[in-house]
Amino acid sequence: MIPTVPAEELFLDQEERYEIFTVKAAERPHLVAYQEEQHIPTQAQDSSDHVHVAKAKEALAGSRGEEKKDDAEHSDEGRLPPPLVDGCDLPGWRRHRLAYAASSDEVEGMLNIGVGSTLFRRADQLSYPCRLSRCGDFQTKIIDELAVIPPSAEMDADIVDCDECSQCNAGMAIPATRFAIDYEQRNIPAKILGATKHWAAMPTQDTGGWAFENLVQRFGNIAWRFSDIHGEMMTLSTYNKYISTVEGQTDDSPLAIYDAEFGDEDSPTSVLLGEYKVPTCFSPDLFGLAISSNDDGNTGDDDARPPYRWILIGPERSGTGLHVDPLWTNAWVTVLQGLKRWLLFPPCTPQEQIGMIEGQPQISSSIWFRDYYEKVTSPDWPREWRPVEVLQYPGETVFVPNGWPHLVLNLKLTVAVTHNYASEFGPFERMWREVATDEPRFARRWYAGMLINRPDLADRVQIYHGKAIAADEEWALSFGNLTVN
Numbered sequence: 379m380i381p382t383v384p385a386e387e388l389f390l391d392q393e394e395r396y397e398i399f400t401v402k403a404a405e406r407p408h409l410v411a412y413q414e415e416q417h418i419p420t421q422a423q424d425s426s427d428h429v430h431v432a433k434a435k436e437a438l439a440g441s442r443g444e445e446k447k448d449d450a451e452h453s454d455e456g457r458l459p460p461p462l463v464d465g466c467d468l469p470g471w472r473r474h475r476l477a478y479a480a481s482s483d484e485v486e487g488m489l490n491i492g493v494g495s496t497l498f499r500r501a502d503q504l505s506y507p508c509r510l511s512r513c514g515d516f517q518t519k520i521i522d523e524l525a526v527i528p529p530s531a532e533m534d535a536d537i538v539d540c541d542e543c544s545q546c547n548a549g550m551a552i553p554a555t556r557f558a559i560d561y562e563q564r565n566i567p568a569k570i571l572g573a574t575k576h577w578a579a580m581p582t583q584d585t586g587g588w589a590f591e592n593l594v595q596r597f598g599n600i601a602w603r604f605s606d607i608h609g610e611m612m613t614l615s616t617y618n619k620y621i622s623t624v625e626g627q628t629d630d631s632p633l634a635i636y637d638a639e640f641g642d643e644d645s646p647t648s649v650l651l652g653e654y655k656v657p658t659c660f661s662p663d664l665f666g667l668a669i670s671s672n673d674d675g676n677t678g679d680d681d682a683r684p685p686y687r688w689i690l691i692g693p694e695r696s697g698t699g700l701h702v703d704p705l706w707t708n709a710w711v712t713v714l715q716g717l718k719r720w721l722l723f724p725p726c727t728p729q730e731q732i733g734m735i736e737g738q739p740q741i742s743s744s745i746w747f748r749d750y751y752e753k754v755t756s757p758d759w760p761r762e763w764r765p766v767e768v769l770q771y772p773g774e775t776v777f778v779p780n781g782w783p784h785l786v787l788n789l790k791l792t793v794a795v796t797h798n799y800a801s802e803f804g805p806f807e808r809m810w811r812e813v814a815t816d817e818p819r820f821a822r823r824w825y826a827g828m829l830i831n832r833p834d835l836a837d838r839v840q841i842y843h844g845k846a847i848a849a850d851e852e853w854a855l856s857f858g859n860l861t862v863n
Contacts (some may be wrong), residue, residue: 397613403739470768471629518631524719532764533764544557557570562802570710573775574654578716589715600681603638604633608683626861632695634692635692638687687797688796692788696743697786700732700734700785706800707800711775711796713793718776718785722778744787781805
């Protein structure tokens with residue numbers, strides 16, 4: 379006898395769809411209004427993110443039977459079709475879109491996936507859980523191949539042992555680990571083994587650690603963040619259902635959790651901070667020098683530092699699109715469950731050649747691998763732009779040097795933790811300039827901490843900042859003079 383599965387376990391209910399829809403609309407607002415025929419986003423009169431999100435929510439309200447505004451407010455070009463009843467889709471979320479009826483702006487119910495579904499998913503969309511596909515004459519790239527074929531010897535990252543690289547080099551004015559000298563100072567990527575010894579977060583045969591199913595049991599009713607850019611959140615139990623049912627399994631680039639607040643004191647997930655440690659091979663985080671703005675030493679809203687630690691959770695085909703980490707910081711990422719494929723490009727690589735086009739939205743990781751991977755790994759790709767490629771397994775840590783464009787594709791359901799940090803051996807003056815420009819309040823507290831604990835760094839700041847003011851550089855003028863006392 380074939381066991382029956384309750385419908386509520388197979389399909390998302392209205393409230394769950396609404397949770398997912400609002401996160402999707404905030405994640406990629408440029409896909410909320412989409413022009414199917416030209417495969418480009420429509421240009422609304424007001425293209426700000428909040429307007430896109432408001433339109434998306436309005437469309438969803440209509441599909442739920444709620445009162446919605448007169449359609450005359452929107453032109454035919456910018457109108458939103460109703461979202462999927464079984465999956466609260468955005469019109470532009472999938473690469474190949476939906477099939478529209480020729481005689482109407484409504485979508486015909488040719489293939490019902492959920493009860494009452496009025497939208498049709500094309501067969502090539504349903505293939506996405508298995509592969510990244512190209513249309514026409516393009517080749518097909520199988521995710522399973524990326525999961526088993528190792529990077530070429532010329533592109534593979536150095537592999538180092540955490541314990542061995544944590545030893546300090548002798549004869550240096552400032553104590554430095556071997557890793558700091560060999561990799562932070564040379565600014566090259568590496569894969570580190572052995573950093574998760576004694577981590578409670580690391581799943582074992584005896585403990586669940588941060589295995590996804592264990593996190594769902596512990597924190598299923600807790601809302602998690604998906605980005606630092608917007609405030610939309612979703613409970614882990616809803617997210618678990620999303621990635622387990624039709625909606626998540628047919629998304630070509632599923633939603634992934636990027637929660638920078640999991641360690642906040644007032645968060646139920648703050649206990650996770652005690653279940654892992656920063657690997658000992660890295661140099662101390664210079665941002666930790668920043669002092670509190672309060673006389674009593676207690677931290678408050680003014681003491682918040684830029685986001686620097688995240689828990690990352692995502693299913694197959696999710697990932698992080700091509701980007702450069704902010705504030706000239708280094709980063710480390712440790713996988714606790716799953717499998718990741720990385721590409722890291724030398725800072726000299728022209729960004730437009732790898733799909734980082736100024737003023738255009740970030741290309742999602744799965745689509746980037748489909749459209750660019752063969753190009754950048756071919757023998758014809760310039761040697762000086764050749765990326766470092768990493769296949770990362772559980773227990774392994776990837777070091778991301780500052781200034782390197784990089785992207786990551788999850789090849790299995792993956793849980794990871796990551797920190798960004800300001801290195802002693804990074805481009806300190808460039809780092810100061812960016813922090814003073816983008817985070818001036820934090821920069822003042824950082825500088826005050828340098829005066830107390832690292833006067834050598836404070837001297838470098840004073841010299842660099844003074845020269846910038848003398849040269850009438852706008853960023854330095856807007857920041858103002860440094861107070862030395």
